[in-house]
Amino acid sequence: MTEYAIEVNKLTKKFDDFTAVDNLSLNVDEGEIFGFLGPNGAGKSTTIRMLCTLSQPTSGNAKVAGYDLMKDHAMVRENIGLVAEKMIMYDRLTASENLRFFGKLYAIPKQKLEERIDELLELVNMQEWKNTQISKFSTGMKQRINVIRALLPDPKILFMDEPTLGLDPQTTFSIRDITRDINKSGVTVILTTHAMTEAEALSDRVAIIDHGQIAALDTPHNLKKMISTSDTTIFSTRITNLTSQLIEKIKSLEVVTAVAHDNYDLKISASGSDSLNQIIDTIRREGGNISSIVNTAESTLEDVFLTVTGKDMRDHANEKSTTYNSHGQTPKSRVR
Template sequence: MTENAIEIKNLTKEFGDFKAVDDLSLNVKAGEIFGFLGPNGAGKSTTIRMLCTLAQPTSGSATISGYDLVKDAAKVRENIGLVAEKMIMYDALTAAENLRFFGKLYRIPKVELERRIDELLEMVNMQEWKDTQINKFSTGMKQRINVIRALLPEPKIIFMDEPTLGLDPQTTFSIREIIRDINKKGVTVILTTHAMVEAEALSDRVAIIDHGKIAALDTPENLKNMISDENTTIFSVKITNLTSHLIESIKNLENVTALAQQDDHTLKISATGENALNIIIDSIRAKGGNIFSITNSNESTLEDVFLALTGKEIRDHASEKAAPTSHGHGAKAQARVR
């Protein structure tokens, strides 16, 4: 039986009347890449902060590498590394000086520290930039140093909070390859993201989280199979004069299982039945809607799973800031998950 690197039981974090994390329970297996997928404000970063001992849980418990999150906080910190969403470095220092600074905080002996610095810089192809000031680096180069900074203490578990956020495609690909390399060395990786492709490409298992709760947890393939049905089709319909009244009328159709608004003119609709498309088209036209285009796909994605489970798309909230005072629970999910 595989040992669990992390065990979480009924973990909750409240800010006044707002529950950022709501009764969370799950296990993370040692050696896996585990993804938290959800929009900003869903509770991903708050969960990570608690598991890294940066925030106290309101209730519930967790063990990290066998150590109690609260009672054994110092031991927990000895076994983890953190790549926070915000880069933790000093621009006036060189790459090596930054790594030495943090290595000394970990009390790594000097000879051993220099060995690790060289080894880690080589891993991310940054050896030639060792003695260059960080402020001369591109964002992607800084993120590489940010990642290996968290690897200095040789953690058993590394937490990565939106590690590719704001990076260009080439750098994003590079960081994802680094994550895979880290995992191949036996390190358990906990990844938070709102990028569907990232969650699917990297994670052994994915927890879809919304409003602080786990909506579903499984392998990416099994999650997609949840809504796979030969009678179910997912449509993107562009309507030039889309109104809230029209959206409600489509949502209330018997064969529509889930609906989300992608932009000012486009709806993403999951529907069942042989005549689903004709029924939707007739309903839109009957309400005076002008259809500009329709595309459909029978291959489910993680975005479709999230839509079916929550009634909205992850990108609905991808640019929002998590804030207890403005967090809303939104519309109740309309999905009937199969």
């Protein structure tokens, strides 16, 4: 085995003129849970699909489990499992029939396959449902079967693309527990998510990705520390008569690096010791009613995202609300 589970070197994927993954380089350590955090369209699934040999990179390369992604498809595939964005399952088959079907695709010997199915059903607490038709399962139960399906060939590396998307909180917690158990058994896990809490709860390290590029990469703890030790402060405020003109005024302040808003709530990323005074003065001068303003003492991964990309995760699908300040400073240049 190599030192790294995955080494990504300038991986790029273009769809015609559009660059979905842009010169991505990073290493994933053996045994870690590595999270790709980014909004819709950031390039997370495209990256995963390339690393799983399902999509041909436009340029760049990677080593997966020590094997060359471009030259050694078969060996890469032998060492990985994928929990894809969309569940693939046959509703009319039972849990074990589904698993057996996929196990045969991996050419796992019959006896070994039966043992593996039992072992994996036990891992996710689903033994008693072994012979029940999948159509009778809740979404959470289906997802548990979907996850262990990827583990049938006993992979060294497990890719999970948005494993808890659309699940209720309880099921989400159980899938996260299962993910930790899988990781403890020695499997390196790469997961994608656009939920901050998920990235934080599970990952040893997180790469924040935006427009196919890494905006920041570190442990959740260090990412949060990065903005609390930089001169950037995040203010959360509610302005009951918020207007787009007022937002523009706030953005035009020299001390303000990014602004995101959701109805009457604003998140303002600012730097400099006098930033709070300036922001409050501006809001008052423009006739804004401040119903609350807090300096987010404990920064969140969402604040990091705002600081390194200059926009709110929610805003991202709608590029109109991308919020750079008027001096053309990209917030990226402020945080290293």
